[in-house]
Amino acid sequence: MIQLKINNVAIKAEEGMSVLDAAKSVGIHIPTLCHLKDLTPTGACRICVVEVEGQRNLVPSCAYPVFKGMSVETNSARVRRARKTIVELLVENHPQDCLVCVRNKNCELQDLSDKYSVREHRYVGEKKDHAIDISSASIERDPAKCILCGRCVRVCHEVQKVGAIDFTKRGFLSTVTTPYNKGINISDCILCGQCILVCPTAALREKSSMKEVAAALNDKRKFTVVQIAPAVRATLGEEYNMPPGTEVTGKLITGLRRLGFNKVFDTNFSADLTIMEEATELIHRINNNGKLPMFTSCCPGWVKYAEHNKPEILEHISTCKSPHEMEGAVLKTYYAKKMEIDPKDIFVVSIMPCTVKKYESSRSELKEESYADVDAVLTTRELTRFFKLAGIEFNDLPEDNFDDPLGESTGAAAIFGTSGGVMEAALRTAYYKLTGKELETLELEPVRGDKNIKEISIKISDMELNFAVVNGIGNIKPIIDDIQNGTSKYHFIEVMTCPGGCVNGGGQPIHQKNDKIQKRMKALYQIDSNMTYRRSHENESVKILYEEFFTEPNSYCAHEILHTKYFDRKIKRKTQI
Amino acid sequence: MNSFIEKCCNECWHTVEKPCELFIKCCTEGAQCHNNDSCKEKIKTYNKELKFEIHDLPVIFVGKGTCGLAAGAQKVEDAVNEELKRLNLKAIIEPTGCIGFCAREVIVDIKLPGKDRISYCEVTPKIVPKLIQKTLVEKEIYKEKLLGTFGEPSEEVPSIHNEPFFKHQLKIVLENCGVINPTSIDSYISNKGFRALIKVFSALRSEDVIREILESGLRGRGGAGFPTGKKWELAFNQKAEQKYLICNADEGDPGAFMDRSVLESDPFRVVEGMLIAAYAIGASKAYIYCRAEYPLAISRLQNTIDQCKKYGLLGNNILNSGFSLEIKIKKGAGAFVCGEETALIASIEGKRGMPKPRPPFPAISGLWGKPTVINNVETLANISSIILNGSKKFASIGTASSKGTKVFALSGNIKNAGLIEVPMGIKLEDVVFNIGGGIPNNKKFKAVQIGGPSGGCLPYSVMSTQVDYESLKNAGAMMGSGGFVVMDEETCMVDVAKFFLTFIQNESCGKCVPCREGTKRMLEIIERIPHSYKRTANKLDQLQRFKGIIHLKRLADVIRDTSLCGLGQSAPNPVLSGLRYFKEEYEEHLYERKCSSGVCKELLTFSIDNRVCTGCGVCLKKCSSGAIVGEKGQAHYIVEEKCIKCGMCVESCRFEAINVN
């Protein structure tokens, strides 16, 4: 520990700490823009500048290490003037259309402008002029609103290791964009939306489906059905000032009913269904020398990543549709038949923590001739806006329960929303199916938590089976390399694109703090441990579904409706020069 | 003997694989390990031949630096060859680098056997026959283009060192430039080359070398002036398996060409400096980061490295010292900001050349995270003479805080444009008026711009300022890398500020906000100053113009205070120094809407004097905006609303009928 002074107060800090963190540890707030926790500081935005005694210029506190006996001023007139000017410069090269902006009142630039009392246009001049990229089904890019903090670039390259966007050109002409400034739909982007979560402005945002959903709700001929992903119930509360990790399932159901949906179902139901199918597929592969290791397929971002980058390993991915697609498929076949509704008239809306799901629902193999499994996907953030639009005060809503039969679920389904959850749920059922016995402890601690790669080995009769959980797509490369080299020891691997799983999905409330994710995960595990039934094969409605419709997991009928296929989407080399 | 690597006899055993520490000594003093007079004689003779102390044929030296070539050196050489062939004469044609007197290029020196080397300037292919006739055939002096002799002066032939351009100079770095053949390692060795290196290898430890450099007071010549020895010491103290040395030859300052000249004219000196520096810090890998715009410098460097490798002066176990060094050339791809150390490192690593916050400093964590020392070309070119002649001698030149000499690239509105090396502490007026010869065409001196885009313009009133890091900074300019652009009365200071801001704006990497956005706004404020009333005659525009001026200083201060790297931090300098010394000129533009230098075209009005105009129609054809009307043979008119004030009509009119006010 070393001694230093911040704003004339003597404090202690650890060596190597940045001035920013040292200040934070004693409750002194320094504004930041380009700073991202756990990633190397770039010192680009200069909003966090402070005065350090003996230094000629102001220094960026995010990148400046503390040293013994230093004296720091974080709020002098000189510092304030510098910060204000920087905000003024950023504002001046921004469309300033806050009133019609999707991030109105949730924008870091707006906050800073307010904080530093920017009240006039001091430096008027040319503004950058860029078209909005609406080419993708999931993500919209609006470079005119970009303040070039580079957080999206760093997340895309350093965390997700996808590298779909980067800085291009330089100086005043710099932009964050795709190669050759082409539409994001034909880039290597997997649409995970992690960039949206870190974007301080609305330069990156989801492509909204609110219009389609509103139209369906207004259409009297449509039978509107909504389903809620496991992770949404643990995060939506944050948008209403509830502490992170508050579970809001009951209020959420009421809210959706009040929006006018005919039925409110639970994606957790089909999560159980997914486990039945996936576990059966895994056992089948193990027993019949199938392609191993098998990957989970619940995460469409991961599937898209494989299709773009490693089409050779597509055969390793389970053919199961993702849970919400399964739910849609079941709704438009089994449920439609049962309720005697034309599947074309059923409009299925998924409330998802995810931006890729929007793209997934538009994939042609997930559509029948006249209808799609899922008609529209709304992110958690869009749902909040929808509630606002409908005048629904979320905090005042009474609680309600899901409709039957696609509303019943077990604890195993609830934890689908965290990294390691699918693995845990699958193992609970697979163990039972292979041995006829139940696992002694249901909480598989090795696959919980925020490690990048989590491993567990389970002995089943005389077989030692190895499992891995990839927490974030940025960690996938060595795993795939091992498979391609023939050195992989695993049998089954869960992959979640977003670090932490769906609780940290690209459609979730905009957040900055890491500890939120831990609390959200905890909430899901809490739901699980509160349940009477905690294994997917104990779900009564699923059992009935098999009895009445599919006969058994992986049956011909189940394959037709609940499974899908994947395509090589590697960007083809241009052949013409 | 044709080259030093040729063995004098079988007893000499130096090879690249089995190096001999006495090799260089052998080359200059004769064989060391065995006593054989014929060997000694052989080497002695070869040395004399290399220095052209003995030769049978006349030697014709042609200055073939980039500026010489641009002025037509190759054509001159071709003409010389042709003329020799025609006259059936034989001569040795020896390429040299640039002696620095670029204004008088092409420079050709002629040395007849047993006579002194005599220099001629402004040689063109046209006068080559006359030159050859007079000198080689008649063995006389060609007086018309005589510059001077390298030897003893006579009444007829003055000494070249007496020429005002050279008289006030003190050449350490440029010692060999334009004198020796830059493509021959033998030529360098026979001119005291690699002596410093063997002194280091034989007697000095790393610490000793660093102490020597520290005591010499040498400061980085790239701009900031950080003590070189301190930088080395910092890197030396790092414990690391791999360290790097980088020679920064990314000379991006518009108006500066010192590094290019040194690399083209004396590349071996730079490599020797690098060897010593790498030895001192313990680096085994080095890079030369050179602008791709300098193809000649790059090819000469490559040639230098190849020859050094052949002689065992680069590679493993150099001269049996146990020290190894590998040098690679990296071609810059055109980004001014890559002159900044961290940006340069990013560029070598294959990234966008964007600076990183410091600390950590490159000397602690640089290329690939390893300790890295980055020195400028001129800094490294100083090393060998410091080691060879001692730090005391070096420290005796210059002022208290700035030691040694500084190379400047003299250009702009000055008679003797070229490359000069002056002792620190010389006064600016001496440089401009004595060495530079003053302003051509009887125009008045207005300002000198020192330090490149980050420097400042100094007026006549501060011409007695000394050339040293601190004095220049206090005067509002900076040492920079050595650009020295002289401006006469027809230069508009508002326009100059605009020019530099445009440059910086174009070269800003765009990473940090103050530089990316701030310099753009500053440029816009400056651009609004000469905006003409007529075209944008709305009140808002005028309001904006004054508002911008009011906030200009504040913006400049914040940019200087908060930018990430030196480029941004010094970006406001051209404007600030302009406001400091040339405030009246800004005010004239603002309040009187006038540019008395006649540069800011928007403030000018063009009209045709109908008494003089013959109606020839040339200007009408030239006018790109269709602002000139008139029948052939009748006086023409300029439609003011359409005129974009490009001035093309003035340039094209043969009758001086167009008035500019």
Added chain:
Amino acid sequence: MNIKNGYFEKKMHEHIFKNYEAKDKSSLIPLLQDIQSIYGYLPEAALQDISDFVDMPLSRIYGVATFYNQFRLTPLGENIIRVCRGTACHVKNSSNILFAIETALNIKAGETTRDKKFTIEIVNCIGACSIAPVVTVNEDYYGRISVKDIPNILKKYSKVSKKDNLPQPEVNLA
């Protein structure tokens, strides 16, 4: 050079790659320089090949290619006119020279004429300050020029077509 499937180009790129180590990020800029020296610009297919070779995302390579002045992403004209806009040249009115060339060719700096004869480029400083103002056309220097010299210089290059005697890159297709 439009051979179907880009077979020829791919072979040529592999020929260049031989001089470099795969996955070595520091070879990116030299690779781009080599590619540009063949085509005169950076074709998209070449960038994709480089991306595979150095194992970097295409976005990063595009970012690097757009950062440096040297690289261009569109083909150049036959003759490249470089107007020096360094300080010394500026003081000697190079802006007028640039304007005159721009009006004579009816394009702006950075553009290529429609007949692909000329491209105008601005360079920061070619280091020939002592003979300012300087313009280079291809490899030829023109120093101390004035606006009046422009038509003659341009005329010199608009006649000959360089295409016919362009050296074809030697590639071993085996």
